[in-house]
Amino acid sequence: MVTTTSNVRPASTSGAGRPPLRRNNARRRRNAIVAWLFALPFVLVFAVFMLGPLVSSFLMSFTDFRARDIDQPLAVGFVGFDQYAELFENKQFLHSLANTAYFVVVGIPLTTALALALAVALNNGITRFRTAFRVGFYTPVVTSIVAVAVVWRFILQPDGLLNVILGAFGITGPDWLNSTTWSMPALILLAVWRNLGTLMIIFLAGLQNVSEEVLEAAAMDGANAWQRFMRITLPMLRPTLLLGTVLLSVGFLQFFEEPFVMTKGGPLDSTLSISYFTYNQFGFGKYGLASAASYVLFVAIALLSLLQFKALRSKD
Structure with a gap:
């Protein structure tokens, strides 16, 4: 008897995984x-x-949209970059731009340096009362700006606490908030005091992640404390420095509460910031111009952040 081979092929197993795949x-x-x-x-x-x-x-920001009287029809026209051109022809806006640059250029390095110094001191020297110091320096951050402003207005008065302390050293203090020369430094001092705690805690967290073994090895190789800080601690702190300075820059470029509460942008616009200028334009009903000013500020924040990323990002 001759056996014939069946032409029926075995069932393919390739489709066995399809039902589970469909279920997944x-x-x-x-x-x-x-x-x-x-x-x-x-x-x-x-x-x-x-x-x-x-x-x-x-x-x-590309329109001439502004407030109008009730009996006037609402007509919004596209003006392109005219609002931006008008901004850079506005002397008050240019003044606010210079004031903001002054506030940032002086305030950010000062706050960063003081916060880093305090963080290093807390990380290395003060251990017993570390929590109390953290709370003490962080308290201004969570305190209402109105309450802070009331206290600082008393401190910065001609007969206030700051001038009393300066008088003890034979220095006659100025009328801080009513001087075109000293009003901005006074606001910078207030901003540094308010933001010091946040940056200090960020830096302290970064310092606690620096490897002690690497520092001990460097000390055994003869590196002194300053060399260990500059060659080991500071490079390992780059990501933390980047985070802290970017957050600080965003806040300082948008500074508004200090002049709004303390000086109303005066005297003679010496403390007028870009944010305060934008706020005033909205109050005047110039919505298109105010929008353009806010986006100029946005570009400034983006550019400064980009520069900080390039300068402080990890080389790895």
């Missing part, structure tokens, strides 16, 4: 839908209260 894809889709449902409230709030106004203000 369906599970991923369900998980994605659930995740988006949980995120939907935030997305809606962000879109309505953040993204929408951002896009609207950007478009508004």
Whole structure:
């Protein structure tokens, strides 16, 4: 009897994985839908209260939109870059730009240096009362600017505490807040005091991650404390320095509360900042011009942050 070979091929096993694969894809889709449902409230709030106004203000900066009387028709015209050109022809805006640059150039290095010095002192020398010092230096950060301003106005008066201390050394202090020369340094002093605690805690956290073994090895090789700090601690602190200075720069470039509460931008616009100028333009009903000013500030923040990333990013 001759046996014939069957032409029926064995079932392919290539499709055996398809049902589990389809089930995994369906599970991923369900998980994605659930995740988006949980995120939907935030997305809606962000879109309505953040993204929408951002896009609207950007478009508004290219128009002549301004407040009008009730009996006047609302007419918004596209003017291109005219608002930006008007800004850089506005002497008050240029003055506010110079004031903001002064505030940033002096305030950021001063705050960074003092915060780093305090963080190093707390990390190396003061251990018993470290928590108390953290709380003490951080308290101004969580204190209301109004309460802070009231206290500092008394301190900076002609017969205030600061001038009393200077008088003890034979120095006659100025009328800090009513002087075109000393009003900005007074606000810088206030801003440094307010932001010192935040930066100090950030730096302290970074210092506690510096390897003690590396420092001990360098000490055994003959490196002194200054060499260990400059050659080991500071390079290892680059990411922390970058985070702290970027956060500080964003806050300092947008400084508003200090002149608004303390000096109202005076005397003679000597403490007028870009944020305060923008606020005033909205108050005057010049919405297009105010929007343009806010985006000039945005570009300044972006450029300064980019420079800091290039200078302080890790070489690795």
